[in-house]
Amino acid sequence: MSRPRLPQTPAWWFDGSPPPAWTRVLAPLYGAAIAIRRAAYARGLLRRRHPGVPVVVVGNLVAGGSGKTPLVLAVVAHLQAAGWTPGVASRGYGRAEPATPRWVEPGMPAALCGDEPLLIAHATGAPVRVDRDRAAAAAALAAAGCDIVVCDDGLQHYRLARDVEVEVQDRRRRYGNGLLLPAGPLREPLERAADCALRVMNLGVAEAADDPACAGEWPMRLRVEAAQPLLGGRPLPLSAFAGQRVHAVAGIGEPERFFATLRDAGIAVVPHAFPDHHAYAAEDFAFGSPLPVLMTEKDAVKCMAFAQPGWHSVPVRACLPEGFWQALAARLPARGA
Incomplete structure (x- = not known):
């Protein structure tokens, strides 16, 4: 069963503001569909x-x-x-x-x-x-x-x-x-x-x-690992970018979390947030200033075909x-x- 899809995370989901009336009408219908489907599997239908x-x-x-x-x-x-x-x-x-x-x-x-x-x-x-x-x-x-x-x-x-x-x-x-x-x-x-x-x-x-x-x-807990150059080469600890301005790229569910991680490492972040699952093109990186680029590992796998020197992936691993x-x-x- 497909679920309702919205273009962005609505603010009312998390900020305490009241949901729009139309969503309060649809939510019980969605809940009923879930219950029917679960019951069908539970009963072997x-x-x-x-x-x-x-x-x-x-x-x-x-x-x-x-x-x-x-x-x-x-x-x-x-x-x-x-x-x-x-x-x-x-x-x-x-x-x-x-x-x-x-x-x-x-x-x-x-x-x-x-x-x-x-x-x-x-x-x-x-x-x-x-x-x-x-x-x-x-x-x-x-x-x-x-x-x-x-x-x-x-x-x-x-x-x-x-x-x-x-x-x-x-x-x-x-x-x-x-x-x-x-x-x-x-x-x-x-x-x-x-x-x-x-x-x-x-x-x-x-x-x-x-x-x-x-x-x-x-x-x-998520552990940040060394930044990996997209074109290959020696990984660099985040401390290597401390005190520098960098273009930070994140097309994930919560881009600010990535930006905050870089700021906590002493990096001056120029943030570039994209929608989750964004399909990148080279023109997305026309930032106008030749700064290093740090991006999430999820974004990096989509940018390998047009990667440039100075672009790095920042992996995180779960502990x-x-x-x-x-x-x-x-x-x-x-x-x-």
């Missing part, structure tokens, strides 16, 4: 499909960015280190020909597969399959030799049967005004969170490492306590079982 290997779904209840991609990267890396052969299933939001399933190859145009799947393939080396039917994507990954599937942003894709659900929540935004789309940011009612075996609270980069999450939530990984392992079968 709609059939779930399982690929025959364990499935870990990472998602959220809130529309927009919450830290899903860094967590998916961390989960895939952890599984690889533990001896699994994970594959990643994704819808590939915003890609051309969305009805066509595709294998994602590092270096392919993001327009064909979506920016987040391309980033995951580039960063992990794991097989990535994009398909609006995530159950079909998982089956293809299993047939290709993957012994576990990580589904990126799949909480609401009930057709895919899963073994573990992980909900990610942004600490600052949480559930916004607590209302369903389009009156609020919720894709599903709040009580849906109780179904998730593991719940992760994204503390971001600037939060203290020991900043506690709420009861029942695992804290996730979670050991207890989280133990809790995840406890919910998975033994490898090879």
Whole structure:
């Protein structure tokens, strides 16, 4: 079921202002459609499909960015280190020909597969399959030799049967005004969170490492890594840009978070915010001054074809306590079982 799509994150979702009347009319209708669909799967009227290997779904209840991609990267890396052969299933939001399933190859145009799947393939080396039917994507990954599937942003894709659900929540935004789309940011009612075996609270980069999450939530902190030149060469720590002015580029759910990270490193930011999933062209970078360019890793994979000297990607990696990984392992079968 498609959900209402709005061009930008509406201010009323998070700033406490009252939602427009039209959204309050539509929200109950959206909620009723969700309830009917969930009931159809619960009663077997709609059939779930399982690929025959364990499935870990990472998602959220809130529309927009919450830290899903860094967590998916961390989960895939952890599984690889533990001896699994994970594959990643994704819808590939915003890609051309969305009805066509595709294998994602590092270096392919993001327009064909979506920016987040391309980033995951580039960063992990794991097989990535994009398909609006995530159950079909998982089956293809299993047939290709993957012994576990990580589904990126799949909480609401009930057709895919899963073994573990992980909900990610942004600490600052949480559930916004607590209302369903389009009156609020919720894709599903709040009580849906109780179904998730593991719940992760994204503390971001600037939060203290020991900043506690709420009861029942695992804290996730993002670690900024060295800036990677898009044209190749030696990575540079962010401290190398301290005291300099740079053009900062972010086409993500919350661009200000990236800009704040750079400012916290002592960098004078000239911000350039683009819409989430923006399809970049060279002319987007006609800034008029020859400053270094720092961008998110998600943006960088879309700019390789026209990258210039002085352009850098700033990767972030998720850090979670050991207890989280133990809790995840406890919910998975033994490898090879």
